[in-house]
Amino acid sequence: MSSELSTLTVTMVSVSDTAGGAEAHTVALGQGLRQRDHHVLLYGRCPGWTEQGLDRREIALGPKWSRRTMAAGVLRVPVERHRTRRIADASVYHLQFKREQIALTGPLSRRAPVVWTEHGRWLGGPAGRLLLTGYARAAGNVSRVVCVSAAVADDLAPVIGRDKLIVVPNAIDTARYVAPPAAARAALRERLLPSRFHERRVAILAARLHAAKRHDRAIAAALASGSALMVVGDGPDRTRLERLAAGSADVHFTGHRDDVPDLLAAADLYLYCGAATDGTPTSVLEAAAAGLPIVAFHDDPGTELVPHCGGLLITEPAELSPERAAALDDQRGSGVAYVERRHGRETWLDAYEQVFRECSR
The missing domain is CATH 3.40.50.2000 (Glycogen Phosphorylase B;)
Structure with a gap:
């Protein structure tokens, strides 16, 4: 079989308990890739994922980072990086939330390429500035960043560089x-x-x-x-x-x-x-x-x-x-x-x- 037709194993690492646009995006991507005969696996939680019959494994990560949870989340980073050893090998790893991107890209990138999706504009204020240093460091290990709009890509270009960015607008069925x-x-x-x-x-x-x-x-x-x-x-x-x-x-x-x-x-x-x-x-x-x-x-x-x-x-x-x-x-x-x-x-x-x-x- 040629490489153009080969089956991919796409492993997503994403923890969220809230049904929003990013979560719907994840489920749709998992469904679509499976329909194209690729192997898709989620480590973590995503509303709608198991309801569509998609495979999932637990990885025991803490809650999604927010202004309220970030301080405790940063303290958990060493433990959560260690837990990536539980994640099976893959053709590519896909990450979309800041905690997974900043904390887990490094160890995962030593095993397979890592692709990020960026759903929104960069977070402003003190929280955004706090994330920026860790985000820029983690971006050195990412292979590609998919941005849902040109404005999102413009935000990230000074941090990541245009060569790693690609704009893929959101889609619906x-x-x-x-x-x-x-x-x-x-x-x-x-x-x-x-x-x-x-x-x-x-x-x-x-x-x-x-x-x-x-x-x-x-x-x-x-x-x-x-x-x-x-x-x-x-x-x-x-x-x-x-x-x-x-x-x-x-x-x-x-x-x-x-x-x-x-x-x-x-x-x-x-x-x-x-x-x-x-x-x-x-x-x-x-x-x-x-x-x-x-x-x-x-x-x-x-x-x-x-x-x-x-x-x-x-x-x-x-x-x-x-x-x-x-x-x-x-x-x-x-x-x-x-x-x-x-x-x-x-x-x-x-x-x-x-x-x-x-x-x-």
């Missing part, structure tokens, strides 16, 4: 998201939306509810436009957001849902809010693939997608007037072709497969 005909959409609205929303313009956001994303802006924009709002997802900021929306029958929180494609298809527009460190938001791609026009805020990451996907950029929530919201009806469906062409799953998998093959030679 476009077959899961459709802009349904009127009759099918009416049936979805009847089945999925609260009855008080059936005759209303319905905005939706589907995301992890984290304070850094400032989803309060979406609530304010929906109310300013006279739209009802479906808030799909869960996270640490949900309680605060529910408190902000208290007393309004126009805002409905669904919690985590597995039928997001159908909920998107039932809505009229998508409200996107991004954290400063976000990369390419898959939520925008999913909404556009479902035919929704996008309303986003100037200077949030990922808003360069909006002109291609149909929609509107605003600075303040009050700018989304009822008239501007109504005008978005004319842009319904305008982003479908763009997402299919630029952010389809197969092209994305081709790029990752090529990176892994080139590194493993």
Whole structure:
């Protein structure tokens, strides 16, 4: 068998208990590589991984690094490096979170090439500066860094060097998201939306509810436009957001849902809010693939997608007037072709497969 057709063993080391964009990316990559007959194994934890029948091993790493856990996490680094001895040999190792990248790249790179994926912009403030020295040192042992956007690559170029960076935009399974005909959409609205929303313009956001994303802006924009709002997802900021929306029958929180494609298809527009460190938001791609026009805020990451996907950029929530919201009806469906062409799953998998093959030679 030629090297171009040989089977790869891709081992991912990733510990997370939160279902977010990076975790969905990991599961999709594992699924896609397995469907292409490669061996894929996860050491650690990732929501959705075992549910898809993918293989996993425990490695007993501590929690994912954050501002709250970082100090204790740094103290655990020697022990966690020692635990990499439990990880089986592979064609390539794939890491995506700072703890795994900084702490584990060195020992793993002595056994096989290491590839990182960077999902977002560099973390600012004292925490970002604290990480930078260790990150730069670990980058000396990485073979390739896949960045989800050009902006992410620009952040890393002074630290890593352009020769190790490659931009592979996030992708979605476009077959899961459709802009349904009127009759099918009416049936979805009847089945999925609260009855008080059936005759209303319905905005939706589907995301992890984290304070850094400032989803309060979406609530304010929906109310300013006279739209009802479906808030799909869960996270640490949900309680605060529910408190902000208290007393309004126009805002409905669904919690985590597995039928997001159908909920998107039932809505009229998508409200996107991004954290400063976000990369390419898959939520925008999913909404556009479902035919929704996008309303986003100037200077949030990922808003360069909006002109291609149909929609509107605003600075303040009050700018989304009822008239501007109504005008978005004319842009319904305008982003479908763009997402299919630029952010389809197969092209994305081709790029990752090529990176892994080139590194493993």
